[in-house]
Amino acid sequence: xxxxxxxxxxxxxxxxxxxxxxxxxxxxxxxxxxxxxxxxxxxxxxxxxxxxxxxxxxxxxxxxxxxxxxxxxxxxxxxxxxxxxxxxxxxxxxxxxxxxxxxxxxxxxxxxxxxxxxxxxxxxxxxxxxxxxxxxxxxxxxxxxxxxxxxxxxxxxxxxxxxxxxxxxxxxxxxxxxxxxxxxxxxxxxxxxxxxxxxxxxxxxxxxxxxxxxxxxxxxxxxxxxxxxxxxxxxxxxxxxxxxxxxxxxxxxxxxxxxxxxxxxxxxxxxxxxxxxxxxxxxxxxxxxxxxxxxxxxxxxxxxxxxxx
Amino acid sequence: xxxxxxxxxxxxxxxxxxxxxxxxxxxxxxxxxxxxxxxxxxxxxxxxxxxxxxxxxxxxxxxxxxxxxxxxxxxxxxxxxxxxxxxxxxxxxxxxxxxxxxxxxxxxxxxxxxxxxxxxxxxxxxxxxxxxxxxxxxxxxxxxxxxxxxxxxxxxxxxxxxxxxxxxxxxxxxxxxxxxxxxxxxxxxxxxxxxxxxxxxxxxxxxxxxxxxxxxxxxxxxxxxxxxxxxxxxxxxxxxxxxxxxxxxxxxxxxxxxxxxxxxx
Numbered sequence: 004x005x006x007x008x009x010x011x012x013x014x015x016x017x018x019x020x021x022x023x024x025x026x027x028x029x030x031x032x033x034x035x036x037x038x039x040x041x042x043x044x045x046x047x048x049x050x051x052x053x054x055x056x057x058x059x060x061x062x063x064x065x066x067x068x069x070x071x072x073x074x075x076x077x078x079x080x081x082x083x084x085x086x087x088x089x090x091x092x093x094x095x096x097x098x099x100x101x102x103x104x105x106x107x108x109x110x111x112x113x114x115x116x117x118x119x120x121x122x123x124x125x126x127x128x129x130x131x132x133x134x135x136x137x138x139x140x141x142x143x144x145x146x147x148x149x150x151x152x153x154x155x156x157x158x159x160x161x162x163x164x165x166x167x168x169x170x171x172x173x174x175x176x177x178x179x180x181x182x183x184x185x186x187x188x189x190x191x192x193x194x195x196x197x198x199x200x201x202x203x204x205x206x207x208x209x210x211x212x213x214x215x216x217x218x219x220x221x222x223x224x225x226x227x228x229x230x231x232x233x234x235x236x237x238x239x240x241x242x243x244x245x246x247x248x249x250x251x252x253x254x255x256x257x258x259x260x261x262x263x264x265x266x267x268x269x270x271x272x273x274x275x276x277x278x279x280x281x282x283x284x285x286x287x288x289x290x291x292x293x294x295x296x297x298x299x300x301x302x303x304x305x306x307x308x309x310x311x312x
Numbered sequence: 313x314x315x316x317x318x319x320x321x322x323x324x325x326x327x328x329x330x331x332x333x334x335x336x337x338x339x340x341x342x343x344x345x346x347x348x349x350x351x352x353x354x355x356x357x358x359x360x361x362x363x364x365x366x367x368x369x370x371x372x373x374x375x376x377x378x379x380x381x382x383x384x385x386x387x388x389x390x391x392x393x394x395x396x397x398x399x400x401x402x403x404x405x406x407x408x409x410x411x412x413x414x415x416x417x418x419x420x421x422x423x424x425x426x427x428x429x430x431x432x433x434x435x436x437x438x439x440x441x442x443x444x445x446x447x448x449x450x451x452x453x454x455x456x457x458x459x460x461x462x463x464x465x466x467x468x469x470x471x472x473x474x475x476x477x478x479x480x481x482x483x484x485x486x487x488x489x490x491x492x493x494x495x496x497x498x499x500x501x502x503x504x505x506x507x508x509x510x511x512x513x514x515x516x517x518x519x520x521x522x523x524x525x526x527x528x529x530x531x532x533x534x535x536x537x538x539x540x541x542x543x544x545x546x547x548x549x550x551x552x553x554x555x556x557x558x559x560x561x562x563x564x565x566x567x568x569x570x571x572x573x574x575x576x577x
Contacts, residue, residue, distance in 0.1 A: 049346070064350035067353070266339045286344060291338075
C-alpha cells in the first residue's frame with residue numbers, strides 16, 4: 004500500500020472513532036456483515052454419518068445459534084441465501100418447503116432468491132410455502148424473495164411475493180440487494196414454472212444495479228445469484244457476471260454447490276466484485292465484512308471469529 | 313522544509329473524502345459443527361418433526377417375498393436392474409417421450425432388499441444419497457460405449473433396455489450390445505437415456521455419459537422414485553419381485569481379467 008493511502012486510511016479510522024456521526028452530514032463511516040448460505044436443500048438436521056467430510060455438519064438449530072451470536076457481537080448484519088432451499092430430505096417430501104421457509108424466518112433471514120429446485124413442486128406449492136412463512140406468528144419479520152430476471156406476470160400470486168431488489172439502511176451504510184436465477188431449460192419441468200418467463204440475468208441486472216447506485220444511492224450492491232460459480236457449458240455464471248454488469252460489490256452465489264474457502268475477487272469496470280459460495284446443505288456459513296467510508300467500499304474489518312460451543 | 317504536524321493532519325483530513333482506496337473486505341467460511349449448540353427455540357420445532365420422520369421409516373411399503381439382491385461375485389446385480397428399470401419407466405412420463413436406456417452405478421446401491429415386508433427405511437438404506445434422475449440424449453454408438461466403459465471398470469454397471477454379451481477369451485473378446493428385445497442398436501440413432509446427476513457429472517468414470525445432450529434434471533431423487541414405485545406396487549396389492557437375469561452375459565475368466573485390470577476391449 005502507498006504510504007499516503009495508508010496514512011489516509013489511518014486518519015479515516017481516527018475520524019470515524021473520534022467524531023460522533025451526524026445523520027445530517029450523510030454517510031460517514033459504516034460497517035456491515037453479510038452472512039450467507041446457499042443450496043441448503045431441506046437439510047433441517049445436520050448431515051448423518053457416512054457423508055464423508057460433511058458428516059455431522061450443518062443443521063438449522065446450530066445455524067440459528069451462530070447467527071444470534073454473530074448478530075449480538077457485530078450489530079449490523081444481513082443474513083442472506085442464494086436459493087435451492089427445497090428438495091433433498093424427507094422434510095421436503097413431507098412438509099413441501101413450508102418448514103424450510105418458516106425456520107428460515109425464525110433463524111432471522113433477511114432475504115433469499117429462488118433456485119431451480121424451489122420450483123420442484125410447481126409454482127402453486129412454492130407460493131403456499133411462502134405464504135405459510137408470511138403467516139407465521141414470530142417476532143422476526145418475513146424475509147424477502149429477491150429476483151430481477153423472472154418475469155412473473157403470468158403467475159400473479161408469485162409476482163406479488165417477489166421483489167426485484169430491496170434497500171436496507173444501517174448506520175453509515177445503505178445496502179441494495181437483488182437476485183438472479185438460472186435458466187429453466189433442462190432444470191425445471193415446464194409445468195413447474197408455468198407463467199414465469201426467464202430473462203437474461205446480465206441484461207436484467209444492469210438497470211437494477213444502475214437504479215440502486217443512482218436513484219437509491221446505496222453504498223453497497225449485493226447480488227444473490229443462483230447462476231452457479233464457474234459453469235463452463237452455461238451462458239452465465241458468477242465469475243463472468245462482474246465483467247458483464249459493473250458496480251456489484253458482492254455476489255452471494257449458489258447452484259454449483261461450490262465449496263470456497265474465501266471469496267474470489269473479480270475485476271470489473273468500477274473496481275472489484277467479491278464472488279462467494281459456501282458449498283451446500285448449510286454445512287458452512289459464509290461471512291463477508293465491509294467497512295465503508297463516505298460511500299466508498301473502503302477497508303476490511305472483523306477478525307476471523309472462532310466458533311465456540 | 314518540514315511541514316508542521318498540524319498542517320499534515322489537516323491535509324490528511326482534507327484528503328480523506330477524495331482519496332480513492334482499493335476496495336478490500338474481510339471474509340471467512342464458518343463451519344457449522346457440533347461445537348455450536350442447538351438454538352433451543354428452533355430445536356423445539358425440529359425435534360417432534362424429526363421423530364415423525366423417523367417413525368415414517370417404519371411405514372410398510374410392499375412385500376418382497378424373495379428380496380432383491382445385488383449379487384455376489386460373478387452374479388448379476390438384480391437390485392441394480394430393478395433400480396435402472398424404475399429409472400427408465402419413471403423418466404418417460406417426465407420427458408413425455410420413450411426412454412430407451414437407463415444406467416446407474418452399482419456403487420451407489422448401499423444395501424440389499426431383504427425378503428419380507430419392505431419399509432420406508434429400507435429404501436433410505438438402499439439409497440442414502442440425494443442423487444437425482446436425469447434424462448439426456450445419446451447416439452446408439454454412445455450407448456454402446458457407455459455399456460463398454462461400465463463393463464471395463466466394474467464388469468458391467470446395472471442398466472435397463474439392453475442386452476450385453478461378451479464372448480471369447482480375455483485375450484480375444486467380442487462385445488455384442490442389442491436392445492432388450494435383441495434388435496440391433498442403430499449407432500446413428502438419437503435416443504433418450506435415464507441416468508443420475510452423479511454419473512452425468514462424471515462420477516464413477518463413465519466418461520461418455522458426460523457427452524449427454526439436452527440434459528433434463530427431473531428434480532426427482534432416485535430414492536423418492538423408488539419409494540413411489542414400492543408404494544404403488546403395495547397399494548395395488550402386488551409383490552416386488554426381482555427382474556429376470558440375463559442382461560449381462562460375461563464369461564468368468566473375462567470377469568476375473570476385468571477385476572485384475574488386465575482386460576482390454
